[in-house]
Amino acid sequence: MSITLVLVVVMAVLYAAGVYQMLERSLTRILIGFLLVGNATNILILLMAGRSGLAPFVTDDGRSYEQIAEEMADPLPQALILTAIVITFGVSAFLLAMIYRRWRLANADQVENDETDASVREDAAGISAQTTADDRALDVLLESSDEGTAAKHGESAMTDDRKEDR
Structure with a gap:
């Protein structure tokens, strides 16, 4: 070596x-x-x-x-x-x-531990939880709009792969 x-x-x-x-x-x-x-x-x-x-x-x-x-x-x-x-x-x-x-x-x-740091950490956790809930709601809206658009055109919005996943 x-x-x-x-x-x-x-x-x-x-x-x-x-x-x-x-x-x-x-x-x-x-x-x-x-x-x-x-x-x-x-x-x-x-x-x-x-x-x-x-x-x-x-x-x-x-x-x-x-x-x-x-x-x-x-x-x-x-x-x-x-x-x-x-x-x-x-x-x-x-x-x-x-x-x-x-x-x-x-x-x-x-x-x-600083009290201000603890309160900022709690606020950040609340904001993160709210952001996650908003993201899920947005995903549901996007999926429903895709299905509505596809049904209007006479097509299925979900491909065979996506149907198998569910």
Whole structure:
């Protein structure tokens, strides 16, 4: 098994575990999930960087720049990874401050259900039920109009296949 394949598997596991942790109701688990997703993203950038090579320093050893450039590693993905690490650190510090404040105010780490969210969810369920009832009524009207139109023209609106289904 190659190292690249191992890194791909590790990256996939980190993404899966991170997303799973982010979906929990505990703020600490959300923070851990965020850190896992950040590390998986860093591995993804590393994998997409291409082959490894020499350090990107130009020395005067008698070779042309083109020869040296072919052997060098691309420094851009490494810079992107460093930037991602700093951004992850900053957001993690912010999340830690939010978790600490939540703990100090409520002595709890769990995110509670919001009353407004519950009422919106109930309203959406009612609208969905009404829409389903309207769709059924519309289907009945369309079927009856098809049968009426076909009877007017002396044809049966229902084909043999539709009769067999009923």
